[in-house]
Amino acid sequence: MSLLFRKPTIFNAKNVLLRQNDVQILLLTSKNFSAVPTIYDGESDPAPKFFSSNVQVLLKRLTRPDFNKVFRKRTNSGFPVLKTPQYKFLTTEQLEAEVAKSRARADQLLQMPPVVKVQTHIKEVLSRDPALIGFDTAKYMFTDITLGVDNQHRIIMERDTDGVLQSCDPDVRKRLNQIYFPIKGRKIKEPVMFTDPERFNSLLDREQYEFVLDRACIQYEPDEPSYQKITSVAYQHVDSRKNYGLLRSTRHFGPLTFYLTWHLSMEGLLLELLQNNVIREAVLLVALRQEVHGDVANGSAAQGLVAEIMNTPIQLSKPESLTEEDIQLDTKCIDCIEQYISANSSMKSQQELALQGFREFYQQLIDLSRGVRKAHGNA
Amino acid sequence: MAFSLNLRSIILNRIIRSDVRFGFRAFSDAADGAAEGEEQDNGAAVDPTKDRTKVIPLETSMKYMQSKAYNQTYGESPVWFLYRRNHKGGFAPRKTRKSCVRNGMISTGNPCPICRDEYLVLHHQNTNLLEQFISEHTGQVLDAFKTGLCQKKHKELLVAIERAWDQGYLTYDVPFREYDYSLYNKNNETTKNKV
Numbered sequence: 248m249s250l251l252f253r254k255p256t257i258f259n260a261k262n263v264l265l266r267q268n269d270v271q272i273l274l275l276t277s278k279n280f281s282a283v284p285t286i287y288d289g290e291s292d293p294a295p296k297f298f299s300s301n302v303q304v305l306l307k308r309l310t311r312p313d314f315n316k317v318f319r320k321r322t323n324s325g326f327p328v329l330k331t332p333q334y335k336f337l338t339t340e341q342l343e344a345e346v347a348k349s350r351a352r353a354d355q356l357l358q359m360p361p362v363v364k365v366q367t368h369i370k371e372v373l374s375r376d377p378a379l380i381g382f383d384t385a386k387y388m389f390t391d392i393t394l395g396v397d398n399q400h401r402i403i404m405e406r407d408t409d410g411v412l413q414s415c416d417p418d419v420r421k422r423l424n425q426i427y428f429p430i431k432g433r434k435i436k437e438p439v440m441f442t443d444p445e446r447f448n449s450l451l452d453r454e455q456y457e458f459v460l461d462r463a464c465i466q467y468e469p470d471e472p473s474y475q476k477i478t479s480v481a482y483q484h485v486d487s488r489k490n491y492g493l494l495r496s497t498r499h500f501g502p503l504t505f506y507l508t509w510h511l512s513m514e515g516l517l518l519e520l521l522q523n524n525v526i527r528e529a530v531l532l533v534a535l536r537q538e539v540h541g542d543v544a545n546g547s548a549a550q551g552l553v554a555e556i557m558n559t560p561i562q563l564s565k566p567e568s569l570t571e572e573d574i575q576l577d578t579k580c581i582d583c584i585e586q587y588i589s590a591n592s593s594m595k596s597q598q599e600l601a602l603q604g605f606r607e608f609y610q611q612l613i614d615l616s617r618g619v620r621k622a623h624g625n626a
Numbered sequence: 627m628a629f630s631l632n633l634r635s636i637i638l639n640r641i642i643r644s645d646v647r648f649g650f651r652a653f654s655d656a657a658d659g660a661a662e663g664e665e666q667d668n669g670a671a672v673d674p675t676k677d678r679t680k681v682i683p684l685e686t687s688m689k690y691m692q693s694k695a696y697n698q699t700y701g702e703s704p705v706w707f708l709y710r711r712n713h714k715g716g717f718a719p720r721k722t723r724k725s726c727v728r729n730g731m732i733s734t735g736n737p738c739p740i741c742r743d744e745y746l747v748l749h750h751q752n753t754n755l756l757e758q759f760i761s762e763h764t765g766q767v768l769d770a771f772k773t774g775l776c777q778k779k780h781k782e783l784l785v786a787i788e789r790a791w792d793q794g795y796l797t798y799d800v801p802f803r804e805y806d807y808s809l810y811n812k813n814n815e816t817t818k819n820k821v
Contacts, residue, residue, distance in 0.1 A: 298811040322765025323799035329763055356802070361810035399809055432801040440794030450794045461800035469810060 282483040284476035285510070288365045296539050297362040297505055305535045305553070306501035309528055310357060313496040313563055317353045325431075359501035360460075366470040371414040379410035388415070390423050398424045421468070432465040441466065441477060451484045460499045482506045486515050504532070508539050514594040521601035524565065524608055526580045527556045533587045544590035549583050552576075568616040577609065672731075678744060679730035687747035691754040696745075704758035705746060706739040706773040722770045725778040738776040740783075748782045750789035753796055759783055765798055 287293050296302055337345065391402040403423050405415040415423075425435055440446045441463070450459055459481050467474035482503050485494060494500045507513040513532060520529040534553045537546030555576055566573070581602070588598045690696055700707070711718050712735075726734050726741035740746050746755055759768050759775075767787055770780040790796040 294811060295813050298807065298813075321799045322761075322763065323801050324764070325801070327764060327766055355804070358805060361805055361807060363810050397806065397809060430803070432803075434792075438792050438794070440792065443793070446794050450797075455794075455797050458797040458800065459794075464803050465800055469805070 282480045282487075285479045286365045286472050286475040287362065287509075288472075292364040293505070293509060294361070294363045296509075299538070302505070302535065302538050303359075304557070305531050305538065306359060306504055307357070308557065308561070309504050309531055309535070310497075310500040311495055311525075311528070311561055311563065312353060312357055314349070314353060316496040317356055318349070357496075357498050359498055360464050361469045362502050362505050363470045365472050365475055366417065366468075368417050373404065373412045373414075376410040376412070379406070381408065382410070383408060388419070388423060390427055392427050398428065417471070430465065432462075434466065437473075438462065438466065441473070447477075447480075451481060454488070454490060454493060456481055456485055456490065456493055457497055457499065460494075460497075478502065479506065486512065489515060489519055491516060491519055504535065505539075508532070508536050511536075511540070514592060514598070517592075518594060518598050518601055521584070521598060521605055524605055525562055526577055526584060526605060526609075527559070527562065530580045530583050531556060533583065536591075542591070543587060545583060545586040549587070552579060552583060556580075566612065568619060569612060574613055581606065581609075676732040677730065678727045678732060678741070680744070682745055682747055684747055684749045684751060687745055687749070688752055688754070690745040691752065699743075705743070705755070706758070706775070709739045709774045711774050712736045718771070720771060721777065722774060722780070723776050726776045727778075738774055738779055740775055740779040748779065748786045750786050750793060750795055752786075753790060756783070756787050756790055756796060760787065760796075 386408060387406040389402075389404045389406070401424065403415055403420050404412055405419070406412050422435055425433055440450060440459075447459075460478060463474055463477045463481075467477070469475075485491060485503060486507060491500075491503075494503055504513070504516065507516055513536065517529055517532055520526075520532065530549055530552050533543055534546070534549040537543040537549055543549065559573075559576070569577075584602060588595055588602065592598055711722065713719060722738065723734065726732060726737035732741065740748065748755065750756070759773060760766070761768055767784060770777065773780075775783060787796065791798060
């Protein structure tokens with residue numbers, strides 16, 4: 248009898264344990280961030296839009312380059328000993344030349360990784376030689392290692408064991424290219440941080456977005472599906488946590504903005520811009536959406552404002568005083584954003600609140616700067 | 627009474643037996659633990675601070691890195707900071723010693739910074755420890771000449787850091803990659819060629 252009684256109790260205990268485990272797993276999944284990786288593989292190709300000069304200009308401006316961040320101290324020189332800095336006395340012209348040089352250098356450092364459609368591999372057969380069937384137990388790879396040919400156009404062929412001479416898979420191509428013409432920092436074997444979702448998510452949770460994206464740039468080609476999956480998950484994570492500031496003034500902000508705009512999910516970014524009182528960039532974002540999709544109600548107005556905004560300097564910090572032109576431009580921007588929110592936005596209430604907050608802040612600023620000018624006797 | 631006496635004797639017997647058994651077990655355990663060398667016979671003389679046969683789990687080490695005891699010992703500076711090598715003459719040899727531990731015992735009077743503290747475990751997840759061996763200026767692993775690690779531990783360190791970089795436990799500044807836009811902007815290229 249005792250045996251009979253015991254058995255069900257054991258089963259019950261097991262059931263309870265199992266149930267508890269289930270609950271834990273569910274909790275974990277709900278705690279963890281889950282994003283669906285997406286790739287640019289639809290009908291439309293993002294490349295022409297991304298490379299068009301209008302979009303490039305907008306993306307570069309939205310990056311809001313801060314030279315302190317662009318030229319931050321980096322440890323990727325590869326030299327075991329640091330170079331000693333040079334201190335010089337310069338004339339004004341020389342100084343201007345140096346500043347121009349460092350601007351060019353910043354542009355170079357901020358070059359955006361290209362956003363292109365995912366590649367499709369077509370197997371091209373050069374010849375079939377049945378006489379060679381069983382010539383060896385292994386494939387033979389042939390690589391043209393002529394200098395001055397880029398990796399994409401290099402001729403790499405494989406002779407299969409069944410005598411077919413054909414072009415090879417993209418990953419084999421990549422490996423051979425890396426063997427003969429190594430890219431610094433790229434590994435032949437994929438890093439575990441990209442292959443293991445747990446490690447990848449832990450990196451995102453630690454908000455190491457720049458590292459993840461930089462490394463993805465090195466490890467993968469921009470038209471590889473795995474690159475686009477990794478970056479899309481990272482962008483979605485940034486968007487869900489509103490961590491735009493971490494990527495701002497890095498080379499990845501442009502592709503992030505483009506990604507969000509392409510998938511029509513840039514409302515969070517717009518809200519962040521409104522909350523941080525950069526109304527002009529909000530207009531640029533609306534203009535970007537108009538460029539990419541052309542579905543904004545007052546799109547042409549926003550695009551008209553772009554040229555005016557481009558002439559003004561970048562707003563890195565809160566403006567201290569406003570000129571009358573600034574006030575005119577900003578009121579136009581406010582109108583534009585208001586129309587956008589009422590017509591196109593999917594986050595209306597929050598954005599309206601943020602815009603209202605900005606209006607109040609701006610009114611104070613206007614009063615202050617006008618008052619100061621009056622006190623100085625200028626107006 | 628007789629019954630109670632009987633009971634008492636039984637209990638006493640049990641205790642004595644179990645004692646004997648326990649003693650025997652303890653003895654046999656000691657013999658098992660140090661079965662490798664001849665030294666286990668005078669096992670009582672083993673200095674517990676020099677014994678390195680016990681494997682410290684990673685979790686303990688990571689907890690230790692955050693603890694008050696660690697802070698009291700090392701403060702804010704890296705674990706190798708106050709370590710000085712013993713050497714003849716004015717210049718230290720380029721290579722540090724091969725190993726500080728032989729037959730599971732510290733075999734030197736001045737073990738290296740990792741060997742001297744048994745709770746410092748070189749593992750790719752122990753990033754607080756690994757970070758101390760990476761130069762903040764150049765991003766490269768510091769030489770054993772600077773840190774004083776023995777060759778064995780230095781090799782372990784290199785493996786642990788490489789793993790940590792690979793798995794994303796440690797981040798670093800990735801080399802810059804410049805893109806050639808003409809390769810990706812295909813429409814533009816074709817128009818250029820036509821013109």
